[in-house]
Amino acid sequence: MAALAVAAVLQWDWVRARAGDAADQVSRWSTRLRVTALTLPEAEIESRSVTGESAAALIVIGAGEEDAAFALIAVAPTGPPSLVILPQSMLLSVPGYGEFRLIDALRFEGADLAALSVTNQFGVRIDRVVAVPAGTLATAIDQPVEVELSAPMFAEQDGTIQRVVDAGASEVTPQILETLLIVPGEGDPFEFLQRQGAVWRAVMAAVAARPALADNLLGDAGGAAAADLLVTVAGDPDAVLVTVPVERAPSAWPDTVAPVRDRIDGFIAERLGHLLIRPGVRPRIEILNGNGRVGATRGVAGILVRLGFHLIRTDNADRFDYRETLVIGQGQHNEGPAREAAAALGRGSLQLEVRAPSAVVDVSIIVGDDIPTEEGRGS
Numbered sequence: 001m002a003a004l005a006v007a008a009v010l011q012w013d014w015v016r017a018r019a020g021d022a023a024d025q026v027s028r029w030s031t032r033l034r035v036t037a038l039t040l041p042e043a044e045i046e047s048r049s050v051t052g053e054s055a056a057a058l059i060v061i062g063a064g065e066e067d068a069a070f071a072l073i074a075v076a077p078t079g080p081p082s083l084v085i086l087p088q089s090m091l092l093s094v095p096g097y098g099e100f101r102l103i104d105a106l107r108f109e110g111a112d113l114a115a116l117s118v119t120n121q122f123g124v125r126i127d128r129v130v131a132v133p134a135g136t137l138a139t140a141i142d143q144p145v146e147v148e149l150s151a152p153m154f155a156e157q158d159g160t161i162q163r164v165v166d167a168g169a170s171e172v173t174p175q176i177l178e179t180l181l182i183v184p185g186e187g188d189p190f191e192f193l194q195r196q197g198a199v200w201r202a203v204m205a206a207v208a209a210r211p212a213l214a215d216n217l218l219g220d221a222g223g224a225a226a227a228d229l230l231v232t233v234a235g236d237p238d239a240v241l242v243t244v245p246v247e248r249a250p251s252a253w254p255d256t257v258a259p260v261r262d263r264i265d266g267f268i269a270e271r272l273g274h275l276l277i278r279p280g281v282r283p284r285i286e287i288l289n290g291n292g293r294v295g296a297t298r299g300v301a302g303i304l305v306r307l308g309f310h311l312i313r314t315d316n317a318d319r320f321d322y323r324e325t326l327v328i329g330q331g332q333h334n335e336g337p338a339r340e341a342a343a344a345l346g347r348g349s350l351q352l353e354v355r356a357p358s359a360v361v362d363v364s365i366i367v368g369d370d371i372p373t374e375e376g377r378g379s
Contacts, residue, residue: 064106096298130222140216278308292320331357
């Protein structure tokens, strides 16, 4: 049974103001879940639990217009498993497109691009991507569920703003539970994250009580392996449910967030260190379209991001008549990463920029006509 240790990371001013309340809330959640654990199917949970290995799955619930939820479930060889909530409004570099929100990656190409964007942002491996259509959660959980909200949810319905669920503990239908999880509502993104945490706690408690619910929710989209990961997290008494640390982003988009720079590396090392593709500092790359075809940079980005390179810029090159791809190491000290990138691509010319190397990226790649284009995908 999961007695989930909740560590929701929100804006620091809010956290300082509400720290005492949060501690009391965590205590109440844990106590209630541990009492429930006395009646749970421990043998079934134990038989399905994934232990002694490193595994991760990205769960994406929703279609990607504006209503979606993202969660990374991870099981480590040692230490507790975790469920990490990823804000849909988080700004990141979407391979082949540029800087957009995580939900935009889902809208552009679906859950696979969202997963690649998460890998690029945090440098972690994702073994499975589970795209759960809207409505599945409401169908998978076939009875009312108790959820405890720190604030009421308001959302637009029939052209007016209406209260969906009150603050505090209440029993909601599966349909309302899914609404609470994927619809941002009228609050700020931090209220939305709090609400998503409450819903995931309710879902984990339901899965721990009835492991077959994991198959109902993820089985068709992700198979038995993904469902077993969810059962593992739900059934571990030390499992951690946490939100990736974010703060408001300086962006033209309203209500966007970004990872907290001085916290994110430590967070990833502590919670997801076993998934790091390339521990330490990742080589920073830019990929430039040098042939003018739509989708020219997308395939290159997919190859290099999955090898642990950090894509920070996607753009057009200075011209579109490059016949051969150029891989440019920015300075003599970046010859190694440039050679690695060129070898991974299997083509192109290697150059070193030693007179005026970039201070922003370590390797620049100009995609020429010699690399096949993923038409209709990215820039």
